[in-house]
Amino acid sequence: MNAIEQQLWDYIDGNLDGSAQKAIEEKIASDPEIKSQYEGLLKLNSVFSELDLDEPSMSFTRNVMESVALEPTPIALKTRVDKKIIYGIGGFFVISLLALFGYVLYNSNISLPKFDLDANLNFNLDKYITPTVLYSFLFVDLAIGLVFLDQFLRKKIHK
Numbered sequence: 273m274n275a276i277e278q279q280l281w282d283y284i285d286g287n288l289d290g291s292a293q294k295a296i297e298e299k300i301a302s303d304p305e306i307k308s309q310y311e312g313l314l315k316l317n318s319v320f321s322e323l324d325l326d327e328p329s330m331s332f333t334r335n336v337m338e339s340v341a342l343e344p345t346p347i348a349l350k351t352r353v354d355k356k357i358i359y360g361i362g363g364f365f366v367i368s369l370l371a372l373f374g375y376v377l378y379n380s381n382i383s384l385p386k387f388d389l390d391a392n393l394n395f396n397l398d399k400y401i402t403p404t405v406l407y408s409f410l411f412v413d414l415a416i417g418l419v420f421l422d423q424f425l426r427k428k429i430h431k
Contacts, residue, residue: 280310284317 276299282288283296300307329335 276306277309277313280306280313283310284313 279288279292279296283293288296300310
């Protein structure tokens, strides 16, 4: 569709402002080729306006939906990604981060103060493990064991 044809359609539809409408009217009056094109477009417009639009039947939507429901559902694509690719990409990023961390450590001036840890690791276990602590530990273990045995037996009875 060329520019003059578009302007003629806009003129026929009444979409032009006053100055553009006057310019098109002058072109139609002065140029016989544009006038014949304008008359052809007017005839085409009148033919379009006389056409009756066909409407689908009342059950059209229902029929279409039923036919869609009868179609088999599409199978989802199962794309398998090679794990070597994932490991390669992950390895590249890990190596890049380690190289960056090493570069930062190499170029930094870190001085740590002297750290002197003087720990006494000699424990007297007889002081902490007394018969009361041992009996308390065994009692708690027995109670927990009985709770689990009760749950296990209840599940067996329900089955």
